[in-house]
Amino acid sequence: MLDRTAFHYDNGALFCEGVALKDLASRWGTPLYVTSKHSIEDRYREFEAAFSGLEHFTCYSVKANFNLSVIKTLGDLGCGCDVNSAGELFRALKAGVPGSRIIFAGVGKRPDEISYALLSGVLMLKAESLSELRAIDAIAAERGLTAPVALRINPNVTAETHPYITTGDSKEKFGIDEAELPEVFSLLGELQHVRLVGLDMHIGSQIFDPEFYVAAITKLLDIFNYSRSKGFGVEFLDIGGGFPATYDPMKPETPLDRFADKIIPMLKPTGVKVIFEPGRFLLANASVLLTRILYRKRNHTGKEFFVVDGGMTELIRPALYQSHHEVLSVTRHDETVVADVVGPICESSDFFARQRAIGDAPEGELLAVMTVGAYGAVMSSNYNGRLRPAEVMVEGSDVQVIRRRESFEQLIQNEV
Template sequence: MLDSRFFSYQNGELNCEGAGLEALAERYGTPLFVMSRNALKNQYAAFEDAFSGLDHFTCYSVKANFNIHVIEALAEEGAGCDVNSGGELFRALKAGVDPRKIIMAGVGKSESDIEYALSSDILMLKAESLSELRHIDTVAGRLGVVARVGVRINPNVTAETHPYITTGDSKEKFGIDEASFEEMFRLLGSLKHLRLVCLDMHIGSQIFDTGFFHAATEKLLDVLEATRSAGFAIEFLDIGGGFPVTYDPQDPATPIGDFAERLKPMLETTGLTIIFEPGRFLAANSGLLLTRVQYRKRNHIGKEFLIVDAGMTELIRPALYQSHHEILPVRERDTTMIADVVGPVCESGDFFARARTVGAVNEGEYMAILSAGAYGAVMSNNYNGRLRPAEVMVDQGQDRLIRRRDTYDQLIQNEVDL
């Protein structure tokens, strides 16, 4: 959803912080991701304000958008990073993030991921299985270090969200469930190259109901008590992310202040530093995807299609999660049409909207697909031999390229020559 402080129509043209989107499309080509630096900063400030007064540390979840310029913008405001792989760690370090403000999650970390994290002296690795604890201990022993670790607890709370993005249910692959706690405590007591410093949870994404966070946090606090009783000195409690954003104006997200109001009284009593991992909350509505209408098509039953030059290769969320993204004409329109907005990829699932009322645009004109700052560019791919798009960041009307568009040569650069 548009935040009019950063995205608005001016003189009939949609702008990002005063930069006209039509001019950006002409300068850089389409499809094109456009990020607002100050929208990112504003979202981070809103999050920090909601949880002010609580001893906490906010780690941007890099998986939402791992462009190093996005990471750098948030790090400049004070954010740390939550990474899920060696590649994301590399990006965070390249963006200038202090290693001691980086935490590494991930249910299937490789040995090289673990070694890179330990060698970089990041704040902690978060383990999701007993086997992983053993593996981290082995790598730490080989390196001659003591690894700071957190353990991800699966609270068995099934949040109401898309099934592909729920992560706190014991049927899913994430975390260690309560049946394994006693074995976990014995194991941690025997491993000589680990130091348990954190308990962690993450129950999913786009959680609108504060009650799910409350229930999961209660379970995590019970685990904290048991962990302390077992003799472990915990320093951090990681609540994860999953705070919602508005994609559809008809379904507004629960304000972040409501979550803070529910959680702060529970967390203040722990005496620990609380870690949060917002990703989508910071990035989603800080960016959009610009696309050009290639063709207007009407079939024999009168169905109208707008065929645009962006597709599921640039923004896969509608195909993967059936998610809603608002779509606006870059040039304001007084008239509307009902159309399917579809991409050029050879899949029936390659669409952004079905039977949607949109501005009546013509071939060659531009449209903006909103809320594309998270899980857009970062999930883009080269299916159908398509070139991953360029990315631009706007800061107070000044635009700069933060990722060049792919070239044909890049499509085959890692393949063995014929």
């Protein structure tokens, strides 16, 4: 998706804010991740404006993009962080986000991670099972602390999204099943080093229809009322993230106001603070992946291929989720050609686009794979001995390297 506030053509050349992408590739090479700082800031402000009628706290879902500069950009605006591991917690703290603005999630927290979170003073740990509640209580007791926890409830709402990114269905591993709640609240009454502060849900990612939130929030409110009747003073209702971003122009994102119009009237009467956990919404359209055309080839059937120097090691989403990403020629071409855009990795699933109309660019020119700010660089790998790409952040006409390209030495630095 071409985010025209951040990425635009000027005299036939594709720019990020005030900088030509071809100049960035000339200086830092390819593959190269390019992120617009203004895009991140604008999306955060858009989100805050949409839900301004509700007392809330936004925690950026760090798993979407854990680059320190990305986290700091949002943290400087007052955003909190939702983390899923000790590593993500470490990154958020290093980026300057205080523990009091961090919530620790994850279905399989290790004891050392629970301890690290407690000692870091996180706002809450989200518990997803009876066993985890007991583990948190025991670790908090060892530390002489009382652990603030939220219960992650599985609302058994199956959203219409890719099966790998749905998280609110009872068939999946996430959360506490509704049938367990009486036992959970009974246990909470016994534990001495755990304090219930919130209730949480998350139904998945790329949710286009607000009615899925309505169904899940309805269940969450029933549990909220039940918890109050049991004497628990819940301070937060966390409804997760999942708000959509546009990848394919033929399937534009649902405007945030449509979600706000449904969600705010349901949650405002509770009088408690609502937590949101957007990730993809804030970051997806903030970045592009620059890649250079190494070769063009045609097989005996006439099928065209653009072979580029980036692949599934830099962006695995098309292979993993069959996701759509626009692919644009960095130098605009009036003529197009229908082709597969494929990478150098030894897998047939190594592609960015199949049978797509692409600008008729020659070998040596650049392509931009769009909408890669979320779950792009963060999921990169060293498969095939590949070096993870460099990342730069653009602010107006200023450019900063926010991750250096890996070296061959770094590939083997931990091996003995």
